[in-house]
Amino acid sequence: MAKKKNVKVMDDLKKKLKKKIIDISKPREKRIYIRVTPERAAEVVEYLFKKYKCKFCTATGIDMREGIEIIYHLAREDKNMVINVKTLVPYSNLEIESIGKKIPAFRWIEREINEMLGVDFKGHPDMRRLLLADSFPKGKFPLRKDFKNSDVTDEDYDYERSGI
């Protein structure tokens, strides 16, 4: 019975989001993957968040070599499902629309992805560093695959900025 319902959810989403997404799939019961272009990501996530009352769990960023993949994890509690909105931000244009400017829950994770992976969230209201030290050199992103610890030496740190 539950299985049938979930198929319905999938078809429903497919119909409503048809023009906005690249691909939609259901690898397991209670989980839906949606792939979107970076330009449409904010729109689709906001739509799911507001229209279906999805709870925002978190977002994750991974370096996929050809770009940074950002996955927004949304939980749809009325159907006990998790919806993952995936988008690949290419290295040639590391920009994506900020969702945090409209929904405050997205702000901190966007700050973290910004400092760790170097994705620029357009329109974010408060893009300070979250976890990295203020003295950490600008333009270095520690969670990228091509980052080595030897890239940052003690001379690169700017302790003037650390507030002491």
Added chain:
Amino acid sequence: MDILKKSFKKSIWVFHLSTAACNNCDIEVLELLTPRYDVERFGIKLVGSPRHADALLVCGSVNAHAKPRLLEVYRQTPKPCLVVAFGSCGCSSGIFRDSYSIVGPVDKVLKEEDPDVKIVYIPGCPPKPEAMIEGIIKGLEAI
């Protein structure tokens, strides 16, 4: 200098500083103050300001955010002072040594500021209370 040596004989006042520690060492330090070990009977006690301290107890692998703070506290401590690099992280940055935010263990950071700094190393994750008392005693003998 004799009066300084005399002042180090008894009642070591310790300032406890946590530089990016996981808090396990900090909890073990409190164990020393409980009735079982009770280091206050030797006059060793924790004080609230580095300006009152004879010894600095530094826990944790020093990260970039904590480094200027550690140096500032070291500058404020009256010299001569004893620095205790506490736990595996304090001695060698421990398992965090290859992390991007770590700028080195306690001795590396402090030797940039003062090459003659006196450091006692107490390894362990966390060190046993007996080891801590032993370490402080050895440090005092060295001064």
